[in-house]
Amino acid sequence: MAFPRAFSYRLTATAGRARAGVFFTPHGPIETPAFMPVGTQATVKGLTREELLAVGARMVLANTYHLYLRPGVDPIARLGGLHRFMNWDGPILTDSGGFQVYSLADLREVSDDGVRFRSHLDGSEFWFDPETAVDAQEKLGADVAMTLDECPPLPAAPAVLARAVDRTVNWAERSLRAHRRPDQALFAIVQGGLDPALRRRCAESLAGLGFPGYAVGGLSVGESRADRLAALEATLPYLPGDRPRYLMGVGAPEDLVEAVERGVDLFDCVLPTRVARNGLLLVPEGKLTIKNARYAADSLAPEPGCDCYTCRNFSRAYLRHLYLAREILSARLNTIHNLRYIYRLMSRIREAIAADRWGRFREEFYARRSGSDPGHEEG
Amino acid sequence: MAFPRAFSYRLTATAGRARAGVFFTPHGPIETPAFMPVGTQATVKGLTREELLAVGARMVLANTYHLYLRPGVDPIARLGGLHRFMNWDGPILTDSGGFQVYSLADLREVSDDGVRFRSHLDGSEFWFDPETAVDAQEKLGADVAMTLDECPPLPAAPAVLARAVDRTVNWAERSLRAHRRPDQALFAIVQGGLDPALRRRCAESLAGLGFPGYAVGGLSVGESRADRLAALEATLPYLPGDRPRYLMGVGAPEDLVEAVERGVDLFDCVLPTRVARNGLLLVPEGKLTIKNARYAADSLAPEPGCDCYTCRNFSRAYLRHLYLAREILSARLNTIHNLRYIYRLMSRIREAIAADRWGRFREEFYARRSGSDPGHEEG
Numbered sequence: 152m153a154f155p156r157a158f159s160y161r162l163t164a165t166a167g168r169a170r171a172g173v174f175f176t177p178h179g180p181i182e183t184p185a186f187m188p189v190g191t192q193a194t195v196k197g198l199t200r201e202e203l204l205a206v207g208a209r210m211v212l213a214n215t216y217h218l219y220l221r222p223g224v225d226p227i228a229r230l231g232g233l234h235r236f237m238n239w240d241g242p243i244l245t246d247s248g249g250f251q252v253y254s255l256a257d258l259r260e261v262s263d264d265g266v267r268f269r270s271h272l273d274g275s276e277f278w279f280d281p282e283t284a285v286d287a288q289e290k291l292g293a294d295v296a297m298t299l300d301e302c303p304p305l306p307a308a309p310a311v312l313a314r315a316v317d318r319t320v321n322w323a324e325r326s327l328r329a330h331r332r333p334d335q336a337l338f339a340i341v342q343g344g345l346d347p348a349l350r351r352r353c354a355e356s357l358a359g360l361g362f363p364g365y366a367v368g369g370l371s372v373g374e375s376r377a378d379r380l381a382a383l384e385a386t387l388p389y390l391p392g393d394r395p396r397y398l399m400g401v402g403a404p405e406d407l408v409e410a411v412e413r414g415v416d417l418f419d420c421v422l423p424t425r426v427a428r429n430g431l432l433l434v435p436e437g438k439l440t441i442k443n444a445r446y447a448a449d450s451l452a453p454e455p456g457c458d459c460y461t462c463r464n465f466s467r468a469y470l471r472h473l474y475l476a477r478e479i480l481s482a483r484l485n486t487i488h489n490l491r492y493i494y495r496l497m498s499r500i501r502e503a504i505a506a507d508r509w510g511r512f513r514e515e516f517y518a519r520r521s522g523s524d525p526g527h528e529e530g
Numbered sequence: 531m532a533f534p535r536a537f538s539y540r541l542t543a544t545a546g547r548a549r550a551g552v553f554f555t556p557h558g559p560i561e562t563p564a565f566m567p568v569g570t571q572a573t574v575k576g577l578t579r580e581e582l583l584a585v586g587a588r589m590v591l592a593n594t595y596h597l598y599l600r601p602g603v604d605p606i607a608r609l610g611g612l613h614r615f616m617n618w619d620g621p622i623l624t625d626s627g628g629f630q631v632y633s634l635a636d637l638r639e640v641s642d643d644g645v646r647f648r649s650h651l652d653g654s655e656f657w658f659d660p661e662t663a664v665d666a667q668e669k670l671g672a673d674v675a676m677t678l679d680e681c682p683p684l685p686a687a688p689a690v691l692a693r694a695v696d697r698t699v700n701w702a703e704r705s706l707r708a709h710r711r712p713d714q715a716l717f718a719i720v721q722g723g724l725d726p727a728l729r730r731r732c733a734e735s736l737a738g739l740g741f742p743g744y745a746v747g748g749l750s751v752g753e754s755r756a757d758r759l760a761a762l763e764a765t766l767p768y769l770p771g772d773r774p775r776y777l778m779g780v781g782a783p784e785d786l787v788e789a790v791e792r793g794v795d796l797f798d799c800v801l802p803t804r805v806a807r808n809g810l811l812l813v814p815e816g817k818l819t820i821k822n823a824r825y826a827a828d829s830l831a832p833e834p835g836c837d838c839y840t841c842r843n844f845s846r847a848y849l850r851h852l853y854l855a856r857e858i859l860s861a862r863l864n865t866i867h868n869l870r871y872i873y874r875l876m877s878r879i880r881e882a883i884a885a886d887r888w889g890r891f892r893e894e895f896y897a898r899r900s901g902s903d904p905g906h907e908e909g
């Protein structure tokens with residue numbers, strides 16, 4: 152399968168295995184490496200389109216599983232598709248629903264045909280198979296759709312992992328046959344747990360089917376960072392270099408840097424938005440826990456020098472107050488900062504690769520990190 | 531007491547008892563009749579300064595009781611005052627804290643000296659008296675401060691109401707003596723329940739003290755609209771016509787129209803923002819209950835023709851989805867619409883008074899109202 156007409160990937164610079172490029176989609180180009188914020192229920196929690204653009208987001212992810220159950224993919228299709236429904240005219244990627252079937256559904260029975268599961272919302276039963284997942288995503292109308300995969304929890308027995316790889320490859324073939332929309336690219340997902348041989352087998356099998364893009368799935372499920380990076384290293388060399396490579400569900404700053412170092416182009420993760428709602432702000436030093444009493448009278452911005460709306464307008468003391476008072480604005484302002492932090496990081500990553508100073512960038516990135524709350528040195 | 535230097539009120543048009551004017555404050559002029567959204571904890575729930583300006587808000591209210599308990603008025607003062615703390619450079623009015631001491635505190639003992647109460651947050655004990663209330667509001671630094679009053683729940687025995695009026699007048703005198711900030715106007719509050727004689731006595735006594743503005747308090751506590759309007763009619767004639775008149779805690783569209791008809795200039799109310807969070811959208815017909823199944827596939831804006839951000843960008847179907855999914859954006863988008871609805875109403879009210887078509891405006895306002903959800907006629 153060649154790239155669908157509206158899509159292409161152009162490599163613009165490399166630094167070792169790290170790469171910078173542009174991924175072209177029907178809703179515009181994306182400079183890679185790129186991060187997608189998660190809009191589970193057709194909304195990146197608390198933010199509008201204008202705020203997403205202001206922090207630097209150009210492509211967002213939405214969850215097929217959630218939208219399939221509520222409000223349903225047919226109503227969204229009748230209302231003109233997901234872009235129009237959620238008022239986002241940039242690229243959208245929808246996952247296949249597979250991950251949530253495994254992580255959220257109350258009960259599931261997996262067979263070679265597909266998955267029967269009970270909704271986490273109301274307990275009603277649903278059937279999901281590769282064709283259902285393709286059909287749902289074609290109705291949603293995202294720019295990029297994902298094949299249904301089997302994502303076993305880790306650790307898993309070798310036989311379980313091997314069967315999941317077989318199913319994932321077989322389901323990818325079925326997905327490819329079922330897929331129709333020419334304005335949508337279908338990406339396949341590599342499984343294989345932490346087993347290098349299985350990772351390679353899965354990657355090579357999927358690469359042989361000729362997808363326009365590939366994802367590394369089955370990670371960020373509780374394994375260590377070292378294991379995660381080893382699995383990544385066992386996968387990426389077997390994926391074609393002329394297609395985007397997407398690491399699913401990974402978004403801690405160190406993980407972004409290390410995955411880019413190994414050749415990843417695309418990321419999504421709930422981390423920056425979820426920790427924001429829990430009062431954690433991402434800063435160059437690591438994190439800032441806004442509820443801490445030390446910020447009660449702190450007039451500094453969360454990250455002095457940051458150009459985000461939150462840092463330009465509010466003090467740590469005010470953000471602490473909003474968080475302790477459980478105000479809606481707390482989640483919103485923290486989310487804006489955290490996403491802006493991630494997008495400034497991605498921008499610096501792309502620049503470092505393009506300017507051939509990737510190694511120095513990594514050194515500086517780690518030199519600033521302490522893991523603890525930043526002090527008052529600046530104030 | 532004359533107007534503090536930075537303040538003045540200019541009457542620009544009348545229509546019967548209804549009046550239009552401009553209230554000048556250190557943070558800018560306010561065209562009246564005006565509505566203030568409630569920013570209880572130094573934030574109008576979910577919205578930023580830019581969104582408040584976009585919906586038409588020019589003056590906001592914050593609650594002294596809440597801010598006194600958390601984060602405290604001293605930290606806010608040290609951080610440069612309430613305007614800077616919450617990033618609002620328009621006028622602010624703070625209430626005295628009296629109403630919340632009566633409605634929220636776990637226990638309270640009222641004497642002629644003041645009120646001892648237990649925090650609704652953590653049960654700790656506080657003392658509040660007219661001087662404390664003035665001091666707290668001077669630290670917050672709002673443009674308009676309110677005197678501490680006694681607000682008895684209705685119905686109340688005549689002796690209770692009479693004692694509350696005596697205390698309220700005495701406390702207003704003490705407040706006036708305690709008040710220092712020249713860049714802050716102190717308004718007095720008329721009590722008296724539903725008793726016309728007490729209302730008149732309280733209004734005349736306070737008017738004799740020469741405040742720069744007067745509020746009608748003790749209403750919107752469960753009484754009928756007819757009783758509310760009767761109490762208003764028993765109060766307003768005894769307040770000086772050259773000072774702003776503020777009706778506290780009232781904000782249903784009909785109440786706004788009827789209070790303006792009787793000569794009120796200023797309003798605050800949680801209604802538009804609170805019902806927004808509960809999924810009720812204000813529309814010319816009355817209200818739209820967004821969770822209703824009839825909106826599941828409705829591609830119309832909440833109020834077709836409305837110029838607010840929500841109506842320009844989103845369908846009823848999407849807003850229904852956000853509400854059912856309990857998404858933060860639901861509260862925010864609904865709040866934007868409801869406040870914009872109120873501000874378009876206030877703007878039309880001012881125009882109607884200025885253009886001498888107030889009577890016709892009221893007729894048209896009531897002709898469109900049905901109280902029920904709008905139908906699909908437009909779609």
